[in-house]
Amino acid sequence: MRTKILKDLLTLSHELGREDRGLAMLGEGNTSARFGGDTFLVKASGTCLGTLKKADVVECRSAKVLPLLEKEGLSDQEIDNALLAARVDAKAKKPSVETVFHAYLLSLPGINFVGHTHATTVNQILCSPRARDLAEHRIAPDEIVCCGVASVFVPYTDPGVKLAQAIRRQTEAFIKKHQRQPRVVLMQNHGIIALGATWQAVLSAMLMAEKVAKIFVGASALGGPVFFSDESIRRIAGRTDELYRQRALNL
Numbered sequence: 001m002r003t004k005i006l007k008d009l010l011t012l013s014h015e016l017g018r019e020d021r022g023l024a025m026l027g028e029g030n031t032s033a034r035f036g037g038d039t040f041l042v043k044a045s046g047t048c049l050g051t052l053k054k055a056d057v058v059e060c061r062s063a064k065v066l067p068l069l070e071k072e073g074l075s076d077q078e079i080d081n082a083l084l085a086a087r088v089d090a091k092a093k094k095p096s097v098e099t100v101f102h103a104y105l106l107s108l109p110g111i112n113f114v115g116h117t118h119a120t121t122v123n124q125i126l127c128s129p130r131a132r133d134l135a136e137h138r139i140a141p142d143e144i145v146c147c148g149v150a151s152v153f154v155p156y157t158d159p160g161v162k163l164a165q166a167i168r169r170q171t172e173a174f175i176k177k178h179q180r181q182p183r184v185v186l187m188q189n190h191g192i193i194a195l196g197a198t199w200q201a202v203l204s205a206m207l208m209a210e211k212v213a214k215i216f217v218g219a220s221a222l223g224g225p226v227f228f229s230d231e232s233i234r235r236i237a238g239r240t241d242e243l244y245r246q247r248a249l250n251l
């Protein structure tokens with residue numbers, strides 16, 4: 001089981017790191033997976049998604065990372081020390097600076113894989129005055145199937161513990177409002193996080209979000225996009241044929 005989780009995480013990382021997809025280059029982006037009772041796997045700092053290998057993945061203890069969400073005013077050094085102390089193997093590489101938000105999102109029920117990238121077209125919108133529209137509205141049926149009825153929107157926040165705290169705040173508000181888990185988190189002037197039960201669900205949400213962002217940008221040049229009504233979104237999200245498609249696609 002653990003071998004399969006590691007293999008799936010590497011596959012997801014390689015798919016997200018493919019240069020032709022424009023999601024992440026060089027050291028951009030990171031991935032993680034729930035790895036059993038109290039630990040998870042996360043990409044090491046400074047490694048590359050497209051070529052990620054076993055030695056670039058760090059196993060961390062959730063119980064050592066999650067308490068950072070409650071702390072205020074930690075120095076960069078204190079955060080570094082806490083992340084290094086969270087490793088199961090003291091010889092493993094340093095976990096990604098974004099390990100804290102991975103630990104939080106993997107603690108949500110049913111979430112086994114998380115992927116984060118700086119997807120080019122998604123970021124065209126997230127770096128524009130219309131960033132919030134991309135999160136709060138829907139424009140295509142398959143967007144609802146793969147990315148959910150809406151996305152969590154996080155105003156720009158300094159990466160690291162502060163960002164993880166903002167993600168938790170906005171995700172909790174989203175769950176309260178929509179009564180369901182988010183599939184996508186959009187971070188202003190930064191990038192996108194996709195989360196799901198399987199690595200395929202994470203990849204599908206990421207690729208669909210990037211495709212929808214292209215449609216959004218194109219439709220904006222023509223005076224759009226025209227957004228779905230809440231009623232249409234509810235209807236598509238609840239359709240049995242769409243639910244069947246979700247299951248068939250392992251989403």
Ligand SMILES: [Zn+2]
Nearest residue numbers: 029117190191
């Ligand atoms: Zn990032």
